[in-house]
Amino acid sequence: MRSINKILVANRGEIALRIMRTAREMGIKTVAVFSEADRKALHVRFADEAICIGPPPSAESYLRTEKILEAAKRTGADAIHPGYGFLSENEDFAAAVRDAGLIFIGPSPESIAVMGDKLTAKAAVAKYGVPLVPGTTTPISDPDEARKIAGSIGYPVLIKASAGGGGKGMRIVERAEDMSEQMERAMSEAKAAFGDGSVFLEKYVTQPRHIEFQILGDQHGNTVHLFERECSVQRRHQKVVEEAPSSILTSEKRNAMGEAAVNVAKACGYFNAGTVEFIVDAQSNFYFLEMNTRLQVEHPVTEQITGLDLVRLQIMVAQGQPLPFSQQDLKINGHAIEVRVYAEDPANNFLPDIGNLKTYVRPNGPGIRVDDGFEQGMDIPFYYDPMIAKLVCHAGDREAAIARTIRAIDEYTVTGVQTTLGFCRFVMTHPAFITGKFDTRFVELYFKPSVLQPAPNLEEEELAAALAAMRLSRRESTPEAATNDGEISSKWKQARLQ
Template sequence: MKKILIANRGEIAIRVIRSAHEMGISTVAVYSDADRTALHVQHADEAVYIGKSSASDSYLSISKIIEACKQTNVDAVHPGYGFLSENPLFAKALEKESIKLIGPSSEAMELMGNKLSAKKLALAHKIPLLKGTSHPISDTNEALQQARDIGFPILIKAAAGGGGKGMRIVQDQEDFLNELKLAISEASSAFGDGSVFLERYISAPKHVEIQVLADEHGNSIYLFERECSIQRRHQKVIEEAPCSVLTPAIREKMGKCALDLVKACNYTGAGTVEFIVDNQLNFYFLEMNTRLQVEHPITELITGVDLVKEQINIAQGKVLSLTQEDVNIQGHAIELRIYAEDPKNNFLPDTGMLDNYKIPSGPGVRVDNAYDIGMEVSVYYDPMIAKLSVWGKDRHEAIQRMKRAITEYKITGIKNTLNFGSFVMDHPAFQDGSYNTKFIDIHFQSESIENCDKDALISALIGNYLFKKKQQPDPLSNSQKNNSRSNWRRNRTN
């Protein structure tokens, strides 16, 4: 494999480019109108324009991505996450053109990408499941009867897609039919598939996922777990690895369940099997993501494994370089997603120019970044600016390191989630590991970060004062400055 195209943008494109370059593989970036000057375009060896700013005209256009592959004569495509990364039609289109997808087969993607077919596979292999329906629900009378049998509260879920789309929590029977119609409508709009199913709703679980790797020779391993319970709108904001409450025995059981699914669907590449865990530490299969996860850096930090390099090696037909016995948990890692969002206003996205932008550094700090000072956060794409990940020898050190890194991270011009991260790190429920997916609903209010905002404002005012002071005219007269420059030139030539 000599050249790969990254069918994505932003920090994940840069992250893939870096690993590819370390392997001696050249890279091709693709970009839209909004991304003409983006950092991922600058990092790649080549770049191909693929269309207008809207994702549907660029990063979601299978035909334009295929044309860019042909134009640059690449051997393979890395899809990153989001966009076309879990689209079996894209995988099939690449297969038809004899271009390797750095990911699973279209068949495995199709099987595990649909939550209902994934649940059936899990059931066949005796993997714990929540009580629910095993087929798509469209008839309202049948749906209501099934809901009564399962018992309220009920979770209505879209069979296709993810990211919280087509998902509704229904507390009682009175609201059920209306919420069902809304879920079907949202699923149809988001995924082109209105299929939904019902599931018993656990009100405050932990969200724990298992990272897996599998090669084309039947070998597979799991690289332990990540906890992703700090969420807004069913989407993750803070993750940590490992989960602070799992016992070694439960961890091993969850890992075995994940590998059973991998083998059952002939999966290859990197993937994630997601579970919910109740307050008794019972776990239930949720879904499988057939791609690299946003939060993969914290797994890399606790295992020392470069997941992108492993993906590329697997796509080249190589045997896994690791066995299960080779992988150990080393320390603790935490990731904060730096979103251009306003936590004080229900995490609504923000856009605009990064007036000031300085990333943290130092021992145990990693920033997967896609921006620089003066760049604009676009309205067209996901509002994530960067991912701040830290590693410590234990969980306490990781929390303290994250707190330090957040104070070093400087962003002005755009509202962001840095202060929210500080709030979480200081909260007793996070510090003792007892938090769950209801953390924001239960513990967070806009006033919670007022003090953090005041500190940030003071820092910004001081920084602005020092900047302006630096820009003031030199107190030396023009003649003095000219003489100074002339003397330097004269002394240099003598």
């Protein structure tokens, strides 16, 4: 066993703060790294030490392995936590940390490499009997061959980038005549995004649910799952709302999927925290999608229903300690929902809306948790992901968790930028979500920008009508009165807007 005394967090924003808070509770010192754009960020102020590692663009700062390792050396850090995003799933970075004599708080570089390529991952898990979506097991670049395979498994099919995720390099093909064009686009996008244009083909599952399992393994061969998270409400193939547990899994299906998730971990000798993602069809058949070899954005909902601190467990495992519990010790407690508060405009195709947080007031009360890295008056940097916060609500059951989330969204006050709060409230109140009868097409099927327009306020309409009548009456009596009425109307509008 090797103890950790100081952790450098190779990340920024809310996840950096999240890691540092647990480290402080454990009596471990922390080092923040930051770009010039993040000089005044909360994680920089919270850490025991902070080192600037470059200009705002992530390619010149947060993605520079040599700068991060130099910061660790300068500060005497003996471990590095990558958070999520940036270098968290980069096997070369994990190897460099290990080669520098530091502890990487995550899986081995070898595990990251196996699961970082979707085709390699599929080949590895197939040996453990994990269900796979029908498709190719090797890269494909010939449209004629692709059409032949698609004809055998049936349209629609999905072209996917082998080296990445997040919807990049992904195309749905519904007709043979579209194959050439869609393959060319997918390969070009994959090359631009991941430096690898390899793609593969698989059956496109209609009415798909995206359900993932949190797994945790130690370095002594013990692996458990911490139950599932439902992540089917997405935009641009990226999650916006997550909950735990899923409303559609029976205990038998949960056990089967959990066992498969553990087998995925075993297939690559995995230790530390990770997530196994599955796609579930309308008949409740599940198929392995991919493994995320890091802590997930949505890990708080798992923490809420299990009472566990995943970052603390990550650090314990990295130090060589065995897991302090077995699968039989784990139980689901209540229901948790996370909504991601992005600086995006849902009425404009969820495009980023970067600006200054003129007003920023968090909700409070029982069962409410806000993980963020901002405060009122701060700017949201142009250079990074526009997520402001994660709002997490926990209650005794799903119905109560939904009600609590609606209340928390209504209390959350943000001005200066558009956010996804209104969209998330729409999700919470939609019959498809309430009944659990939804899939990854939720936005496509149910959301229109017009639903975010405020409903007419009858009181305001009646007052406006009364003022209009007053104005008309005064104009008929004296010209001077019209000017005074304009002032009254203006003051009323100002009062209503304050």
